[in-house]
Every structure is written in structure tokens, then in C-alpha cells.
Amino acid sequence: EQECTGADLDAQATGTVLTVDDRANEVTIAVEVAQPGWLVLADTFYPGWTAYVNETPTTIERANIAFRAVAVPPGTRTVRFVYESGWLIPGALVSLVALLGLLVLFRSSASDVKT
Numbered sequence: 001e002q003e004c005t006g007a008d009l010d011a012q013a014t015g016t017v018l019t020v021d022d023r024a025n026e027v028t029i030a031v032e033v034a035q036p037g038w039l040v041l042a043d044t045f046y047p048g049w050t051a052y053v054n055e056t057p058t059t060i061e062r063a064n065i066a067f068r069a070v071a072v073p074p075g076t077r078t079v080r081f082v083y084e085s086g087w088l089i090p091g092a093l094v095s096l097v098a099l100l101g102l103l104v105l106f107r108s109s110a111s112d113v114k115t
Contacts, residue, residue: 014033014034014037015031015032015033015034015037015039015072016031016032016033017029017030017031018030018031018032018076024083025082025083025084026080026081026082026083027041027043027080027081028078028079028080028081029041029078029079029080030076030077030078030079031072031076031077031078031079032075032076032077033072033073033074033075033077034074035074036071036072036073036074037071037072038061038063038069038070038071038072039069039070039072039079040063040064040067040068040069041067041068041069041081042067043067043068043081044066044067044068045060045062045063045066045067045068047086048083048084048085048086049068049081049082049083049084050081050082050084051068051070051079051080051081051082052079052080052082053070053071053072053073053077053078053079054077054078055078055080058070058071059071060081068081
């Protein structure tokens with residue numbers, strides 16, 4: 001992991017943001033750039049986010065300590081940030097095991113009451 005600081009940015013590198021679609025777990029930005037540069041998203045850098053440039057996975061770098069940045073090659077590009085929590089599947093499995101355990105306990109206690 002490296003940090004994208006102001007010194008890394010070329011002062012002449014500019015681009016145009018064409019569209020922004022900001023949802024709870026996904027941010028999609030269409031950009032047009034004339035030369036390679038960085039797209040800096042002023043959202044907090046946080047584990048669990050993945051980025052794609054034209055649906056190709058790319059590395060998210062830390063920008064200005066707190067924000068997210070991805071390298072963008074020249075041309076019209078679609079950059080997509082997706083939040084995929086690593087705890088979703090383990091959490092769902094723990095919940096399922098707990099639910100099954102409760103069902104077993106209730107069934108065994110219900111059968112004890114009948115006898």
C-alpha cells in the first residue's frame with residue numbers, strides 16, 4: 001500500500017467527471033482524462049472497498065492520508081468503487097448456526113414437556 005500525496009500528482013493533469021452515481025455500497029464515476037492521472041474520491045479510506053476501472057480490478061491507494069484514489073489511464077473510463085464487507089459471510093454462518101442451535105433446543109424442550 002502506498003500513499004498518493006500532492007507531490008505525486010502532476011499539476012497539469014486534469015480531467016472531466018461526466019457522471020456520478022453514489023449509492024450506499026457502490027460509487028460509480030465516469031471520467032474523461034487526456035493523460036494518466038489519479039481520481040481522488042473524498043470518501044474515507046476504509047478496508048472492504050474494491051475498485052474497478054472499466055471493470056478491471058485496480059488498487060485503491062490512500063490519498064492525502066484519509067481519502068481513496070485510483071490511477072486512471074487516458075481516455076473515457078468508468079471507475080467503480082464497491083464495498084464488500086469481509087464479515088458478511090462469516091456473520092451469516094454464525095447466525096445460521098445459532099438459529100439451528102435454537103431450533104434444536106426448542107424441539108428437545110418441547111418433546112420433554114409432552115412426556
